[in-house]
Amino acid sequence: MSSLAPQSSPTAVVGIGADGWAGLAPAAREALARAEVLIGGGRQLDLLPVADCPGLRVGWPSPLRPAVPKLLAEHAGRRIAVLASGDPMFYGIGRALSEELGPAALRIFPHPSSVSYACARLGWPAEDTEVITLVGRPAARLAAALHHGRRILVLSAGADTPAAVARLLTDRGYGPSRLTVLEQLGSEQEDTRTGTAADWDHPAGDRLNLVAVDCLRDPAAPRLGAVPGLPDSAYEHDGQLTKRHVRAVTLAALAPAPGELLWDVGGGSGSIAIEWMRTHPSCRAVTVERDPVRAERIARNADRLGVPGLRIVTGAAPAGLAGLPAPDAVFIGGGLTAPGLLDACWEALPPGGRLVANTVTLESEAQLAARHRVHGGELVKLAVSHAVPVGGFTGWRQAMPITQWSVTKSHVTPGDHI
Known part of the structure; x- marks a missing residue:
């Protein structure tokens, strides 16, 4: 909560659509007419008739978010109305x-959002439609939502x-997808353009638009599922x-939940952090x-697989962990024998935090076994074999077995090292 002084009357937050003043309910109009200060974007403020809304008009500066407390403080004690596009509480x-x-x-006066208008125009049930915002965000984040047959706004x-x-x-193998661009929704200038992604050749139109995507995957494109364990071919890597199979088990042990933060120590190709973030849009990770060179490769993998928000720290652990926000879970995929690494990761975890470590070496396995004796958890050995040709027959080729220790931190004791 901010330390701003309380307003003498509630701040009115009025959602407004492309139809402007004419589309507002009487209560919203009254709030705007009574306001001594009207704050909003230039386009929104221009929709209000001066005769009906005589208050002082203040445009949002850029960047907007840091300006909020300053503007509210400047006009404290006056009746303030803030304009928002559509529903103020939906990405507003x-x-x-x-x-x-x-x-x-x-006091919030919601207006139908562009999503509500779009679903109404398209006949799409809102509860079955995923919404992705690219306002101030990279387009790559759309990639994580692409699944054949899904509808996205x-x-x-x-x-x-x-x-x-x-x-x-088109780049991600969804060129056949049908696109519908809906412009100026709710206004008299409302317009629609359609086409397929691969053949899209429409010139840029109105800046106030929404893109509806009916996802269709090219049959030749790789299929990426919604759960951890993507094909190894989905990643650029150097070995x-x-x-894939160990990754799926590892993510199950890490047990990501919405909003949680993962430390991925020894990122390699970034697969654990990437698939942690793909489990839910609010999941965060630092690798x-x-x-x-590998750090740059991780960035490319994250971008291609739809989680460009993955934070990448280039440096050796444990020094590279300094100053990072406290994690909800830690995965150690390499460097277990580095002095102080396990202790630093353990101490950073809050009660209830999870630690998962994988290794293929006897030296690191001995460290995990010793810590398992002290802190419990689960110590398992994972062995995966693949069928391969043996002359005219088929046999098994076993990959190097993985020793995995997974543990939940139950309490914090000062000076308690692992």
């Missing part, structure tokens, strides 16, 4: 205002977003990759990799 300014002032200090950053979406879909 309502969140920032709620965090600054608290919900009790706001993309909140555009501007007039160039539809073409960027079409290029990404330093937690292989620490000492090799700068």
